[in-house]
Structures are given as structure tokens and as C-alpha cells.
Amino acid sequence: MSTLMVIYSILAIGLALSLVKSRKKTLMAFKVAGKAALKLAPSLIAIIGLVGLILGFLPPETISRLVGNEAGYTATLVAALIGAVTMIPSLIAFPLAGSLIRSGATVMTASAFITTLVMVGMVTAPMEAKILGRRFTLLRNGFGFISALMIAAIMGVIL
Amino acid sequence: MKGILKKWKVPLAMAIIYLVVLVFKRETGEASLAVAGDYAKEMILIMPAVLLLMGLIEVWIPKESIQQWLGKGSGIKGMALSFALGTLPTGPLYAAFPMTASLLKKGARISNAVIFMGSWAALKIPQLLVEIEFMGLGFAALRFILTLVAIVTSGYVIEYMMRDPASHQWLNVPADEQQLQKQRG
Numbered sequence: 149m150s151t152l153m154v155i156y157s158i159l160a161i162g163l164a165l166s167l168v169k170s171r172k173k174t175l176m177a178f179k180v181a182g183k184a185a186l187k188l189a190p191s192l193i194a195i196i197g198l199v200g201l202i203l204g205f206l207p208p209e210t211i212s213r214l215v216g217n218e219a220g221y222t223a224t225l226v227a228a229l230i231g232a233v234t235m236i237p238s239l240i241a242f243p244l245a246g247s248l249i250r251s252g253a254t255v256m257t258a259s260a261f262i263t264t265l266v267m268v269g270m271v272t273a274p275m276e277a278k279i280l281g282r283r284f285t286l287l288r289n290g291f292g293f294i295s296a297l298m299i300a301a302i303m304g305v306i307l
Numbered sequence: 308m309k310g311i312l313k314k315w316k317v318p319l320a321m322a323i324i325y326l327v328v329l330v331f332k333r334e335t336g337e338a339s340l341a342v343a344g345d346y347a348k349e350m351i352l353i354m355p356a357v358l359l360l361m362g363l364i365e366v367w368i369p370k371e372s373i374q375q376w377l378g379k380g381s382g383i384k385g386m387a388l389s390f391a392l393g394t395l396p397t398g399p400l401y402a403a404f405p406m407t408a409s410l411l412k413k414g415a416r417i418s419n420a421v422i423f424m425g426s427w428a429a430l431k432i433p434q435l436l437v438e439i440e441f442m443g444l445g446f447a448a449l450r451f452i453l454t455l456v457a458i459v460t461s462g463y464v465i466e467y468m469m470r471d472p473a474s475h476q477w478l479n480v481p482a483d484e485q486q487l488q489k490q491r492g
Contacts, residue, residue, distance in 0.1 A: 151440040155356045158436075162363045173366045181362035184397075185354070190314050192354070196346050197321035201328070204339025237399075238434050239357065243350060246441035247342075258442075259450060266429040267454075272401045279404040280411075287465045288421060292428075295457035303449055 188237060195240050199247050212252030219257070224304075227257045228296055231264030232289075235271050238262075256304025263296035353440055361397040361433045368395050370406065377410055377423065386459070389419040393426030400428045417469055418462035425458030 166174040203211075215223045236244070245258040268289045269276065277285040312319075329336035373392050396402070407420045430451060438447040 151436070151444075152352055152356075155353065155360070155436050155440070159356045159360050159363075162360060166363055166367065174363075177359065177362035177366040179362070180365050181355070181358040184358050184361060188354075188358075190318050192350060193318040194321055196343050196350065197318065197325065199346055200339040200341075200343025201321075201324065203342040204328075204335050238431075239354070239437050242434075242438045242441040243346065247346060249442070255446065259446070262438075263429065263450065263454065266400075266434075267425065269400060272404075275401055276404050279408045283469060284417070284465070287468060288424065288461075291457075291461035291465060292425075295454075295461060299450065299453040299457060302453055303446070306449060307445060 188239065191237060192240055195236070195244055199244060203247065203251055208252050211248075215248060215253040215257050217254055219254075224254070224257045224260045224297075224300055227261040228264045228293065228300070231261040231296070232268040232293060233270045234265065235269070236265060238266050241265050254304060255307045256300045259303045260296055260300035263299050264293055267292035267296060349441070353437060357433050357437055360436070364395060364433070365397050370396060370398070370402075374406055374409070377406075377415070381416075385416065385419050386422060389415075389423040390426045390430075390455070390458075393423045394430050394432050396427055397431070397433065400424065403427045417466040418459075421462035421465050422458050425454070425462070429454045429458070 163174065166177060206214075212218060215227065241262055245253075245262050249255065249258050270289075273285055273289060276288075280288075325336065325340065328339065373396060377389065377392055393403075403424050407424055410423070411417065411420050435447055435451065438450070442450075
């Protein structure tokens, strides 16, 4: 709840400043936000529905067997691979990972998924290679994947 | 109309699945619906604020000015600038590809390009707010620090591995294309 208050306070300050400086630009920000909301809505609803179904169908024991302590490093590696090949907007990925943790997934697995999701893009790699070169793309994504695993391991130990 | 249908076909399919489950396995369906409802409530509370914040950032700090500021400064300053500017944009990472390319063509260091892309991908401010809400401050803070270390380290390692000019021949784009880029920029 307190996070929400912080976010809305930041927003209130930003909006006030924006309104003082330019009404037109503030209105534009609302339009940009509306457009983004429309764009995000279908995948948002899809993920919400998917999480509901998964948690409704699978008992907590099954989930923890799949992605929890029992699953061990294999689950972490699989989560990292899924994160690398999928393109889920990160705004949606955090709630998804959060609900997985609440239903028994380990921090290590959740952070591996999130970190590869944001840092490694297999789907966009061909485009990246065309614009930034094959070697750069390979190195950036490769290092991204390795660091994601290391970050996940450290986070799993600390948290 | 067709476009709308295509965009919404997954949520539509989801609704049908829910209906089927509710009819044939009522208890499971109700449990799923309860979870989805809770989850939707959380999203509805946070998303408008985050999206509006992103809208404000996009309007007041357009990508063109970010591109202008990038590549200025060297050493620690250049690195800090690459990191800070990477946390501001709101688009997906692939929007950063052309920006990074023009940056490199203007002579920016490879390490700074990697740092810029890394913070764009993983350390964006609106994204962090959502992360704190759903994963907790401890998780978000730790991931932030570790990711920053990883990005900076891999930036320098990648720069070292690409020190041979032959490894980035792609920089030598035909003159007319560079001209085009200039006109655009």
C-alpha cells in the first residue's frame, strides 16, 4: 500500500509541475498514457486470466514442485530460458513473477525469469543484429543471460 | 474491426475458457476467478498512475533530447550519463537499437552503449515502481544494484572483446546512409 502512496505522490508532483508549465503538454501526457493503456490492455487481461487459471487449477504443492525449492536449479534455468525467448511487457511481468513467488516459487527462479526477460531478447535479436551488428548482439545477449543467472543465484542466497 | 478482433482474441479466448471451466468445474472456476479478480484489482490500482507517469516522461523528456545528451561527456561522467539516460525512456528495448547505433556511429564508447541499453532494458524508473509494488523493496533494490554491476562489467568486457576494429565493420555504413541519418537527427 505504501508503494502506491509513493507512486501517486510522485505522480501528483509531476502532474502539478507539468500543469504549471504547460496545459497542452499535460493533456498530451494523458493521451500518451491512454494509448499505452489500450495497447497494454489485451495482454494484461490475458496474463491476469492465465494466472487465475494456473493458480485455480494447480494446488500450491504442484506449483512449488514445478518452480519451488523441490524443482531446484532446473526450474531456474528453464525460467531463465523462458524469459529469454518470450516478449512480455515488463510492467506485466512483475505482477506475474510476484504471484508465482506468493504461490511457492523461489526468489532465484523468479529473478532469473525477470532478468532474462528484460535483458535478453531472442525474438528481437535478428533486428538487433541488423542494426548493431551480429557480434555486439551475441555478446550483449550472451552476457545478459549469464549475468541473469548470476544475479538470480546471488538473490536466491541473500533473500 | 478485424484489427480489434485480432488484438483481443487472446482475452476473448480466455473468457471462453473461464466460462467452460465455470460450467464444468465450478469450484475450480470460482477459485480462478477469485485469484484473477484480486490480481486485476492490484493492477487497476497501480497501472493508471504508472502509465500516466510514463506519459509525462515521454512528453517532457522526448527521445530526441535523450539522444542529444547521450554521447556527451567521457569517463565516469559518460558512464553515469549513459546509465541515467537509459532509465528515462519508456519504450521497449528494440526502440533503443537505432538510437544506440547512431550513438556508436558518432563515436561513443561500446561500454557506454551497453550500459545505456542495459539500463533502458532493466532499470527503467516506472518499471522499478511496479517492481517495488509487486516484488517488494528488498527484491527491487537488490536486483537494481546487481544488474547495474552486471551491466557496467559486461559493458567493459564487451568493449575489450570488440577492441579489434574489424569486429565492428558495420560502423562503416555507406556515406549516403550516414547522410540520411544526419538529416534525420
